[in-house]
Amino acid sequence: MTETHSRFAGKIAVLIDHAADGLHSPVRELLTIARDLGQPVAVSFEAPTAQVEADLAALGIAELIVVDIDADWHLTAVAAEGLTAAALECDAKLVLATTTFENREIVALTARRLGAGLVADARPEIGADGQLQAFKRVFAGTWDVVSEFETERAVMTVRANTVQASTVEPTAYPTRTIEVAASAWAKSATLVTRTLHEHTGATRPPLAEAAYVVAGGRGTLGDFSAVEELADALGAAVGATRDAVDEGWVDHDAQIGQTGVTVAPRVYIGAGISGAPHHRGGMQAAQTIIAVNTDPETPLFEICDFAVVGDLGEVLPQAAKHLREYREQS
Amino acid sequence: MRVLVPVKYVPDIQSDRRFDDDGRIVRTLAEGTLNELDEVAVEVALRLVEADTGVPREEHEVIALTIGPADADLALRKAYQLGVDYAVRVTDDAIIGSDYFATARLLSAATKALVADDRPIDAVVTGMAALDSLGSVVSTLLAAELEWPQLLLARSLQVSDGRARIERELDGVTEELTAPLPAVISVTDHIAAPRYPNFSSIVAARTKPIDVWDMSRLAIDAELVGQSAARTRVISAAPRPEKDPVIVHVDQGEGGKELADFLISRGLV
Ligand SMILES: Cc1cc2nc3c(=O)[nH]c(=O)nc-3n(C[C@H](O)[C@H](O)[C@H](O)COP(=O)(O)OP(=O)(O)OC[C@H]3O[C@@H](n4cnc5c(N)ncnc54)[C@H](O)[C@@H]3O)c2cc1C
Numbered sequence: 022m023t024e025t026h027s028r029f030a031g032k033i034a035v036l037i038d039h040a041a042d043g044l045h046s047p048v049r050e051l052l053t054i055a056r057d058l059g060q061p062v063a064v065s066f067e068a069p070t071a072q073v074e075a076d077l078a079a080l081g082i083a084e085l086i087v088v089d090i091d092a093d094w095h096l097t098a099v100a101a102e103g104l105t106a107a108a109l110e111c112d113a114k115l116v117l118a119t120t121t122f123e124n125r126e127i128v129a130l131t132a133r134r135l136g137a138g139l140v141a142d143a144r145p146e147i148g149a150d151g152q153l154q155a156f157k158r159v160f161a162g163t164w165d166v167v168s169e170f171e172t173e174r175a176v177m178t179v180r181a182n183t184v185q186a187s188t189v190e191p192t193a194y195p196t197r198t199i200e201v202a203a204s205a206w207a208k209s210a211t212l213v214t215r216t217l218h219e220h221t222g223a224t225r226p227p228l229a230e231a232a233y234v235v236a237g238g239r240g241t242l243g244d245f246s247a248v249e250e251l252a253d254a255l256g257a258a259v260g261a262t263r264d265a266v267d268e269g270w271v272d273h274d275a276q277i278g279q280t281g282v283t284v285a286p287r288v289y290i291g292a293g294i295s296g297a298p299h300h301r302g303g304m305q306a307a308q309t310i311i312a313v314n315t316d317p318e319t320p321l322f323e324i325c326d327f328a329v330v331g332d333l334g335e336v337l338p339q340a341a342k343h344l345r346e347y348r349e350q351s
Numbered sequence: 352m353r354v355l356v357p358v359k360y361v362p363d364i365q366s367d368r369r370f371d372d373d374g375r376i377v378r379t380l381a382e383g384t385l386n387e388l389d390e391v392a393v394e395v396a397l398r399l400v401e402a403d404t405g406v407p408r409e410e411h412e413v414i415a416l417t418i419g420p421a422d423a424d425l426a427l428r429k430a431y432q433l434g435v436d437y438a439v440r441v442t443d444d445a446i447i448g449s450d451y452f453a454t455a456r457l458l459s460a461a462t463k464a465l466v467a468d469d470r471p472i473d474a475v476v477t478g479m480a481a482l483d484s485l486g487s488v489v490s491t492l493l494a495a496e497l498e499w500p501q502l503l504l505a506r507s508l509q510v511s512d513g514r515a516r517i518e519r520e521l522d523g524v525t526e527e528l529t530a531p532l533p534a535v536i537s538v539t540d541h542i543a544a545p546r547y548p549n550f551s552s553i554v555a556a557r558t559k560p561i562d563v564w565d566m567s568r569l570a571i572d573a574e575l576v577g578q579s580a581a582r583t584r585v586i587s588a589a590p591r592p593e594k595d596p597v598i599v600h601v602d603q604g605e606g607g608k609e610l611a612d613f614l615i616s617r618g619l620v
């Protein structure tokens with residue numbers, strides 16, 4: 022456990038977006054981080070399923086707060102009021118959430134109400150002085166920025182694959198339900214419909230949390246089969262550039278970049294992608310970057326670790342074949 | 352109908368972006384530009400008033416407003432080229448170093464000042480993010496300050512009978528929302544492509560007036576904005592250390608195997 026004299030130690034409220042089949046890995050990572058920094062208090066808008074309860078116990082939470090709010094909590098303004106109430110209820114000095122667009126809205130409004138400092142898409146760290154710091158990579162991966170909080174409370178969103186989630190001996194924890202009344206402002210917009218996307222390729226991990234990502238761009242000329250083949254050999258998620266989405270070759274959910282999903286996988290492989298700054302902004306934090314491109318001058322090569330100058334239609338299936346063979350042998 | 356578009360002056364994404372010794376983003380005239388996503392917001396605002404053909408275009412108004420130093424006029428000139436009708440820049444020594452929360456407060460106070468100036472606002476349309484800081488938070492904070500409904504990350508927008516309706520696409524889910532006007536609407540880059548200014552609008556934009564407002568125009572407590580009110584402080588900003596040089600393999604039939612071997616030899620699979 023990290024030695025911390027941070028004034029943000031103590032209770033740490035963690036917003037858990039969960040699924041019936043258990044906690045997703047970014048949430049598990051957040052709870053692991055919170056356990057290192059203090060005592061994690063999980064905050065949920067739904068009563069947990071048995072699987073979620075078991076996961077929370079194994080992640081060593083100190084407490085679960087279920088927020089019962091009198092409005093649709095899918096409205097981010099409503100969720101923010103619930104999260105704020107939960108943070109005040111347990112007197113959390115630090116509030117953590119995963120990096121999604123809806124959580125950006127929720128945490129911004131929560132920080133506003135708590136009078137807290139906010140750093141989005143960062144990694145919490147304890148500095149040499151024992152204080153909480155927010156580490157962030159910016160400008161398409163070219164600069165590192167560290168911030169501290171001037172406020173009594175702090176709010177952060179943390180991207181996936183920041184730490185390896187770990188579990189502890191399952192412990193029983195208390196559950197509290199709090200009733201919250203949403204403000205008239207929070208309810209002033211109406212959610213008319215909410216449609217879950219059909220999960221195509223349900224066998225692949227969700228892009229935002231995947232440890233491996235294989236992404237394709239315009240260079241695929243619309244044929245993503247080589248990208249998918251390598252993705253499946255690696256157990257990777259499939260990503261894409263905006264151009265590939267605009268062409269209708271892949272779903273919008275697959276878009277990586279400044280106006281799409283931000284990924285930070287262990288390995289990112291970009292094929293037929295030039296590496297525009299808009300795209301790099303969404304994958305700059307990947308630990309290892311591999312690019313496959315016919316053009317030796319392509320900008321993505323400037324930030325990668327391993328570059329193959331070649332045709333993705335040849336290179337990716339061959340790589341997939343070798344990886345499958347390697348798997349079978351070992 | 353009157354639509355306000357808050358626009359930000361940011362370093363060009365293609366330029367060599369950097370921080371100064373105080374941890375602030377360097378914005379020089381040579382590399383500064385109108386945030387690309389705010390061009391989309393201007394486009395959407397223009398389409399809203401152009402679609403309302405029951406009223407002559409001159410009776411509608413699209414206003415661009417920025418908070419920033421004199422160089423930020425460049426962003427407003429660009430907005431004029433695209434076709435906005437009026438531009439305001441809010442600037443004051445007291446607001447240097449403002450964080451997201453102070454920026455939203457200032458934008459809210461400026462919106463109210465416009466309304467008090469007999470320019471009632473029907474909608475605020477913002478970009479989905481400023482491409483320098485990628486906050487994606489000012490729009491929601493502004494809605495909260497104004498206590499106007501928020502319709503954020505719109506990839507489509509319809510306005511009729513004093514209500515707005517949007518569709519937004521999040522990770523794995525599509526939502527439709529409605530709200531009465533006035534509302535704060537943020538738009539994604541998928542909603543529309545910004546128009547290209549023509550030569551005459553580029554020339555005309557050079558001499559269009561920009562109103563410059565200082566804090567005296569805004570009903571806002573100076574204590575709540577600027578560096579001293581900032582809730583976070585940058586303690587270090589440094590260019591990332593050089594990576595190991597990239598290993599380049601030119602495929603001659605073995606490229607895929609080389610790729611697989613790289614992953615295997617690094618223990619990555
Ligand atoms: C406001 C704004 C926001 C944006 N947001 C995003 C975003 O979030 N995400 C995003 O990705 N983009 C975004 N973009 C678009 C971005 O600027 C680029 O246009 C886009 O990323 C380019 O996509 P690409 O690399 O697929 O295509 P290209 O730039 O056309 O590159 C295709 C590459 O494929 C290579 N190639 C061709 N054939 C082969 C082959 N057989 N094998 C291997 N390589 C081949 C080519 O050499 C080239 O390098 C945004 C743009 C704007 C203006």
Ligand SMILES: Nc1ncnc2c1ncn2[C@@H]1O[C@H](COP(=O)(O)O)[C@@H](O)[C@H]1O
Nearest residue numbers: 357358418477478480481486487488489
């Ligand atoms: N200094 C500013 N002046 C005017 N508008 C701004 C400013 N900062 C942010 N905005 C608006 O808020 C949107 C979101 O910005 P951000 O939350 O910083 O990503 C931008 O697209 C602009 O429309």
